Amino acid sequence: MLQRFENFKKSLKKISQMKKKNKLFGMNKFSDLSENEFSLLKGGLKLDGFGNGTLSIQEDTRFFSRHSAHHKRHPLRFPNNYDIRETNCTTPVRDQMNCGACWAFSVIAVTEINHCLKTGELYYLSEQELISCTVSELTSPYVSNGCDGGNPYVGIDYIEYKSDSMAYDFPYVGDENERHMPECRQDGGRFPVDIRRFTRGSQRKIKEEDLPAYIYKYGAYSAAIANKPLQYLEYSGGIITEEDLETAPDGPLDHAVTVVGYGEEDGIKYWILRNSWGDDWGEYGYFRLEREKELLGFTVYDYTY
Numbered sequence: 001m002l003q004r005f006e007n008f009k010k011s012l013k014k015i016s017q018m019k020k021k022n023k024l025f026g027m028n029k030f031s032d033l034s035e036n037e038f039s040l041l042k043g044g045l046k047l048d049g050f051g052n053g054t055l056s057i058q059e060d061t062r063f064f065s066r067h068s069a070h071h072k073r074h075p076l077r078f079p080n081n082y083d084i085r086e087t088n089c090t091t092p093v094r095d096q097m098n099c100g101a102c103w104a105f106s107v108i109a110v111t112e113i114n115h116c117l118k119t120g121e122l123y124y125l126s127e128q129e130l131i132s133c134t135v136s137e138l139t140s141p142y143v144s145n146g147c148d149g150g151n152p153y154v155g156i157d158y159i160e161y162k163s164d165s166m167a168y169d170f171p172y173v174g175d176e177n178e179r180h181m182p183e184c185r186q187d188g189g190r191f192p193v194d195i196r197r198f199t200r201g202s203q204r205k206i207k208e209e210d211l212p213a214y215i216y217k218y219g220a221y222s223a224a225i226a227n228k229p230l231q232y233l234e235y236s237g238g239i240i241t242e243e244d245l246e247t248a249p250d251g252p253l254d255h256a257v258t259v260v261g262y263g264e265e266d267g268i269k270y271w272i273l274r275n276s277w278g279d280d281w282g283e284y285g286y287f288r289l290e291r292e293k294e295l296l297g298f299t300v301y302d303y304t305y
Helices: 002-018 035-042 061-073 102-119 127-133 152-162 208-218
Strands: 055-057 221-225 255-265 268-274 286-290 297-300
Touching: 102 127, 102 152, 102 221, 102 255, 127 152, 208 221, 208 255, 221 268
Parallel strands: 055 297
Antiparallel strands: 221 255, 221 297, 255 268, 268 286
């Protein structure tokens, strides 16, 4: 209890110093966590394939020929501001709690959103099934570490081959202790779509400034941040800029989020990012991060059905 109080005092002092520069930060439900606790509980991304400031688009040959060549001749037009939340294709922001499963939350958010954008049907899918059913080769073609972290591609492949339960059939528990993790269940109501293929294959780099065209045209996508800059912990609203991150943002990418839009305010271009720390953090569960500053790692995947 005493350590919690010391953590709280440390956060209060840090926020007081930061508020002299701007009003982006304040006390919240994480203020009594130590830096180590925060990193352990709110990270969870373990992958390769993300790169700082570059987009790794998973595409097949048809995707390249259909989109890339066409866009060279006819560049995509897109508005200065775009927010997928205005399409009514987002479910409420969930909370990963004491479980390093950001990878699963990002995959579920992208699947829910992009399916809704294509069909008008919004489903609440189960993160818990991805977490519980990918820790063993007996139930998943690819394996994660559950609450100890994972790769979004594991979740992608699982949904492709196994589909996913509705959230009400396999509700989220979020205990980081595997002894209490629910056993894999695949007998609930299934996501009623046959996802035949996530477009994957060769990778190519695309400039970050070109990404708004892709989100406007194709929908949400997964992204990664270096969770080490602990300003994310005390974030309360506004645009986080490169200058706000006192710790270098080029550390290991260890937290997965979902990009749901972009915009510009007072000359600052930004991304709109959906987090998985509950709707009582940040801007109702979302945050804005300055774009074109190589503060994110990206991956994009699409699916057909």
